[in-house]
Amino acid sequence: MGERRLLLQPGPHLHDTLSTREIMWWVSASIAPAFLFSLWVFGLQVLWLIISGIAGALAGEYLVNKGRGQHPTLKDGSAVLTGLLLVGTLSPGLPLWMPAIGSFAGIIFAKMLFGGLGFNVFNPALVGRAFLMACFPLSMTTTWIAPRTAGIPDAVTQATPLALVKLQGIEHAFTTLGVNASYYTKLFLGLRSGSIGEISVLLILLGAFVLVWKKIIKLTIPLSVIAGLLAVSFFSGIPLFHLLTGGLWFGAFYMATDYVTAPLMPRGQIIFGFCIGVLTGVIRIYGGYPEGICYAILILNTLTPALNHWFRPVRPTWEGAPS
Amino acid sequence: MNQLPVLDIRLSFRRGGVHMDDHKVTAAMPIERFLPKEVVLPLSQHIGPEATAIVKRKDTVTRGMLIGAEETLGAPVHASVNGTVKSVIRRPHPTLTEASAIVIETNAEATDPQFEEDPEWRRLSQEEMLTRIAKAGIVGLGGASFPTHRKLRLPPGVRIDTLIINGAECEPYLTSDHRLMLERTEDLVKGACLIGRIVDARQIIIGIEDNKADAAAMLQKTIDDFSDTMPRPWVRVCKTRYPQGSEKQLVEALANRVIPSGKLPMHVGCLVQNVATAIACYRAIRFREPLMDRVVTVSGKGIRTPKNLLVPIGTLISDIVLHCGGMTDDACMVIAGGPMMGRALSRLDVPVIKGTGGLLFFTEDQIEHEMYGPCISCGRCLDVCPLGLEPNQISLYTEAGLALETLPFGTRDCFECGSCAYVCPAKRPLTQFIQIAKSALMRKTALGIAVRPGGPHG
Numbered sequence: 001m002g003e004r005r006l007l008l009q010p011g012p013h014l015h016d017t018l019s020t021r022e023i024m025w026w027v028s029a030s031i032a033p034a035f036l037f038s039l040w041v042f043g044l045q046v047l048w049l050i051i052s053g054i055a056g057a058l059a060g061e062y063l064v065n066k067g068r069g070q071h072p073t074l075k076d077g078s079a080v081l082t083g084l085l086l087v088g089t090l091s092p093g094l095p096l097w098m099p100a101i102g103s104f105a106g107i108i109f110a111k112m113l114f115g116g117l118g119f120n121v122f123n124p125a126l127v128g129r130a131f132l133m134a135c136f137p138l139s140m141t142t143t144w145i146a147p148r149t150a151g152i153p154d155a156v157t158q159a160t161p162l163a164l165v166k167l168q169g170i171e172h173a174f175t176t177l178g179v180n181a182s183y184y185t186k187l188f189l190g191l192r193s194g195s196i197g198e199i200s201v202l203l204i205l206l207g208a209f210v211l212v213w214k215k216i217i218k219l220t221i222p223l224s225v226i227a228g229l230l231a232v233s234f235f236s237g238i239p240l241f242h243l244l245t246g247g248l249w250f251g252a253f254y255m256a257t258d259y260v261t262a263p264l265m266p267r268g269q270i271i272f273g274f275c276i277g278v279l280t281g282v283i284r285i286y287g288g289y290p291e292g293i294c295y296a297i298l299i300l301n302t303l304t305p306a307l308n309h310w311f312r313p314v315r316p317t318w319e320g321a322p323s
Numbered sequence: 324m325n326q327l328p329v330l331d332i333r334l335s336f337r338r339g340g341v342h343m344d345d346h347k348v349t350a351a352m353p354i355e356r357f358l359p360k361e362v363v364l365p366l367s368q369h370i371g372p373e374a375t376a377i378v379k380r381k382d383t384v385t386r387g388m389l390i391g392a393e394e395t396l397g398a399p400v401h402a403s404v405n406g407t408v409k410s411v412i413r414r415p416h417p418t419l420t421e422a423s424a425i426v427i428e429t430n431a432e433a434t435d436p437q438f439e440e441d442p443e444w445r446r447l448s449q450e451e452m453l454t455r456i457a458k459a460g461i462v463g464l465g466g467a468s469f470p471t472h473r474k475l476r477l478p479p480g481v482r483i484d485t486l487i488i489n490g491a492e493c494e495p496y497l498t499s500d501h502r503l504m505l506e507r508t509e510d511l512v513k514g515a516c517l518i519g520r521i522v523d524a525r526q527i528i529i530g531i532e533d534n535k536a537d538a539a540a541m542l543q544k545t546i547d548d549f550s551d552t553m554p555r556p557w558v559r560v561c562k563t564r565y566p567q568g569s570e571k572q573l574v575e576a577l578a579n580r581v582i583p584s585g586k587l588p589m590h591v592g593c594l595v596q597n598v599a600t601a602i603a604c605y606r607a608i609r610f611r612e613p614l615m616d617r618v619v620t621v622s623g624k625g626i627r628t629p630k631n632l633l634v635p636i637g638t639l640i641s642d643i644v645l646h647c648g649g650m651t652d653d654a655c656m657v658i659a660g661g662p663m664m665g666r667a668l669s670r671l672d673v674p675v676i677k678g679t680g681g682l683l684f685f686t687e688d689q690i691e692h693e694m695y696g697p698c699i700s701c702g703r704c705l706d707v708c709p710l711g712l713e714p715n716q717i718s719l720y721t722e723a724g725l726a727l728e729t730l731p732f733g734t735r736d737c738f739e740c741g742s743c744a745y746v747c748p749a750k751r752p753l754t755q756f757i758q759i760a761k762s763a764l765m766r767k768t769a770l771g772i773a774v775r776p777g778g779p780h781g
Contacts, residue, residue: 006670007656007690010755012663012741013683014343014495015691020699020748076696118697118749264702264715313711315733316583 020117023216024077028084030207031254035088037203038196041147042092046196049099050087056100057083060107070116078117082107085125088197088250089294090132093143093157098136102128122301123261126294133294144193158193161245166290170238179241187244198250208253217257220266221273225252228277236285248280251293261301268307276300333533335562336572337581339709341742342564345534346495346662349622354502354631357646358429362404362637364390365416365424368676369462370469371397376425382408386435386635387613390425398470398677399460400425401613403635405433417640417659417673418666424674427637438610449521452608459607460614460677465489465500465568465597466660468678471604474596475521477589485578486524487588487595488515490531490538491561491568494661497681499618500598502631504531504538507602508545514605515556515596522594527556529598530577532563565663566740570595572709584710584736599680619675621647625654625684634675640682641671656685663741696749704743704753710736714743718756726763734760 039046061079065072073079083103090099106128111120133140146158164173177183186192190200198204211217226248233242242248256262256276263272276296283292367373374391384390384402391400406429414424441447447455457472477483488511492500504511511529519527531539543558561567561576571582573595580591588595596604599618606612617636622629627648634643640657644650658665659679675682704714712733720729734757743753 004650005655006668008667008669009656009690010752010758011658011665011667011739012745012754013656013658013665013667013685013689014662014745015750016341016343016746016748018746018748019693019750020696023699023701023748116697118699259699259701262700264700264705313705313708313713315711315736316581 021075021077024081026214026216027211027254028077028081030210031084031088031197031204033206034190034197034200034203034250035084037190037200038092041190041199042145042196043148045096046092048096049090049092049094049196050084052096053087053090053099053103054080054083056103057086057107059100060104061112064108064112064116073116076117079107082111082124082128085197085254086128088254089125089129089195089247091140091143091145092196093145094139098132098139101135102132104128105131118260120260121304122298123255123258126255126298129294130298146193147191147199160194160290161187161192161241162284162290165238165241166284170236184240184244187241192245194245195247195250197254198247201244201249204249204253208249211253217253218269220269221256221262222252224270224273225256225277225280228274228279229281230277231274232278232281232285236281242281242284246280246284246291247293251276251280251297255293255297256300261304263304263307263311265308265311265313268304268311272300272303272307275303333560333562334530334576335564336567336575336709338711339707339742340564340566340572341707341745343495343745345563346622347498347501347534348496349498349620349629349631350501350535352498352502352629352631354499354506354618354633356633357638357643358404358431358635359638359642359646360429360431361409361639361642362406362427362429362635363414363424363639363674364400364403364427364637365414365419365422365674365676366391366400367397367416367419367422368400368468368636368678369398370467371473373397373423374400376411376423378408378411378425380408380410384408384427385433387438387615389613394457396470396473398462398472399458399613401460401615402427403615403637404429405435406430415670415673417668417676417679424637438606438612440610444609447608449523452517452521455607455611456604459603459612461600461603461607462614462677463597464599464603464617464677464680466664466678466680468676471596471600474594475518477522481589482592483522483589483594484525484592485594486515486519486522486527487573487577487593488518488527488529488556488598488601489568489570489573489595490529490535490542490598491573492535493532493563493565493568494663494665494681495565496622496683497620497661498622498631499620499680501535501538503598503602503618504535505541508541510602510605511598512542512545512549512556513609514601514603516554517608518594518596518601518604519554519556524554524594526554528577529556529558530561530567530573531558532567533560534563536560565742565745566709569709569738569740571738584733614677617675617677617679619643619679620681621684622681623654623658623684624686624689625651625656626682627651636677637674639672639674640668643675643682644671644684650684651686653686653688654684655687656690658683658685663745664739691750693750695751698751699749701748703746703748707742707746709740709742710738712737712757714753714757717760718751718753721756721760721763726760727767729760730764734764737761 106124110124110127233239279296374393409426416422
């Protein structure tokens with residue numbers, strides 16, 4: 001038989017095909033329809049913003065890799081995803097260099113300085129957004145673009161529905177927006193001003209459906225977030241409006257479900273999600289910002305280690321067993 | 324009597340588990356016999372003390388002759404072929420690296436001795452039956468290799484009401500138990516009834532996964548045709564779900580009893596025996612026939628003609644490879660046992676031992692080459708662990724040099740089924756981390772140093 005080199009490896013010798021990299025690409029691919037829709041609604045600058053955000057994330061990760069003498073980790077796809085998700089939370093009218101700054105800061109401060117993928121406490125994309133909010137508050141809140149109605153997008157600035165409600169009060173804002181039954185359909189489809197990734201609830205649900213079907217995310221966290229927001233928004237009197245505006249769906253399905261920064265066990269996930277929803281509603285209705293999901297998720301990220309500690313798998317003990 | 328159709332309920336254990344492609348390509352291939360030119364019989368093929376060689380070089384031996392004595396804690400070793408003892412030396416061993424072994428050159432001309440039936444076999448006492456099993460050198464053939472007579476000899480105060488015959492064969496690729504259930508159905512049912520009598524079981528359940536429906540139907544038919552056996556064994560079909568064939572999981576599925584941490588099936592009134600073991604026990608009790616052969620599934624993309632082979636124990640894997648048409652050019656890994664819990668072999672001049680249920684040949688493209696990455700806390704390992712352990716935490720702690728702090732995550736309970744490492748998207752060698760943590764904990768307690776019952780989380 002001759003000398004043949006045999007490979008030695010610890011078991012198990014079979015592995016599921018799904019890898020970290022594949023998960024990252026599936027998440028990125030599943031949000032693509034929502035981004036393409038924004039490209040159509042807001043115009044070509046959305047594409048440049050996406051490229052800028054991804055470039056900043058890759059640059060940040062590569063720099064730390066080099067500085068620490070690590071193997072480059074760009075190929076795991078997580079930096080690209082962070083860049084993409086950050087752009088999803090940004091206004092389509094931002095200067096093109098700004099997403100790069102945000103994702104660069106998010107990747108470095110929130111992820112790489114904590115030890116890289118898997119060790120971060122906060123969602124890097126949201127830290128990037130918070131960083132931009134602190135540095136460039138004016139651009140971040142006043143560059144919203146009206147959605148195209150027909151023909152070419154004309155880049156008319158228009159406040160987001162939530163900002164209008166905050167600014168003018170519910171009644172006045174509803175008159176300005178012309179809220180009626182068909183307006184809610186427009187919100188659901190995404191024909192409104194807002195962040196690049198958040199506007200189309202329909203396409204976010206489509207992406208989420210793919211992720212659930214591929215068993216990449218479970219519905220526990222997103223449904224809890226939505227339930228939490230609904231619970232609070234009943235006090236505002238316009239729960240449906242709160243449900244369909246802002247970054248709720250994007251945040252619930254794409255930000256709050258981030259593996260690293262979300263709790264592991266179902267009960268922890270329900271508390272985590274519900275608190276995010278409640279806090280989002282509280283910030284929107286009673287706080288100073290029109291939208292609060294970004295800060296709600298960041299704040300609840302800090303609770304994740306504790307939730308993982310409180311809620312752990314329960315194993316049978318001798319006392320609990322039938323004799 | 325209540326005659327449920329075999330396939331109407333599909334049972335399973337309560338938590339975790341994975342469903343995977345079963346690759347059982349040899350399922351329809353009848354068992355073939357293969358007689359090698361030489362066998363190497365290690366004196367240690369079981370858990371317990373090594374047997375003592377009682378033959379020497381140039382001795383003539385006949386098939387079934389006692390050649391390695393050990394009857395109390397371990398298991399004796401018998402000649403598996405007729406022939407001449409070539410030597411008694413240290414030889415490579417599939418699990419122990421190296422061990423003493425008796426090498427026998429086969430005399431192909433000699434006729435196998437006949438084992439005569441004991442006419443009194445139905446009326447033997449429990450003690451007599453146990454003695455015959457001990458003398459036959461039978462060990463758990465599902466892979467654990469624990470001497471069967473020791474498992475059947477219950478500690479005082481322990482009562483068994485349910486005997487479970489394990490025909491789950493949940494490891495992908497393996498089909499040796501499946502073929503035995505199809506081809507030796509009667510022996511199996513009789514073996515099950517005899518073991519049931521040894522432990523005074525009130526019910527006997529034969530558990531089979533639903534990818535072997537033909538075996539379940541065959542067994543049911545055989546049982547229906549017997550009118551005299553009491554208690555009559557039940558055939559129960561389980562979902563195809565790994566690790567259904569693990570003792571604790573099978574007890575959960577079939578008897579609906581959860582075995583807590585650190586306890587055995589017998590503590591909840593159950594006893595589990597593999598189908599091949601049950602058949603061997605039957606032969607030992609009725610014919611005083613020692614354990615001489617075993618069925619090995621030879622499979623995988625890397626072997627030219629996959630087969631189910633009945634080989635004398637001690638047959639060298641290299642001889643089996645030649646008999647099965649050789650390895651393909653891209654074959655690069657040989658696994659003794661199943662793909663999940665089996666171990667990769669570094670050389671082929673090792674023998675098949677009592678516990679070797681399969682030989683798998685994997686090719687280049689079936690190997691996971693990727694370097695493992697950091698834990699991304701996806702929670703998949705928590706979802707699939709059938710015991711509710713925390714492989715993610717054990718791996719992180721062990722990686723950080725804190726293996727001794729992993730006790731609260733259940734390190735000691737792990738039976739290394741590999742489900743966690745199977746699903747891990749970061750390809751972390753979770754099972755191996757747990758093994759490391761386990762041996763660190765064991766060394767610590769062996770030295771008499773108390774293990775801190777906590778760690779930073781406790």
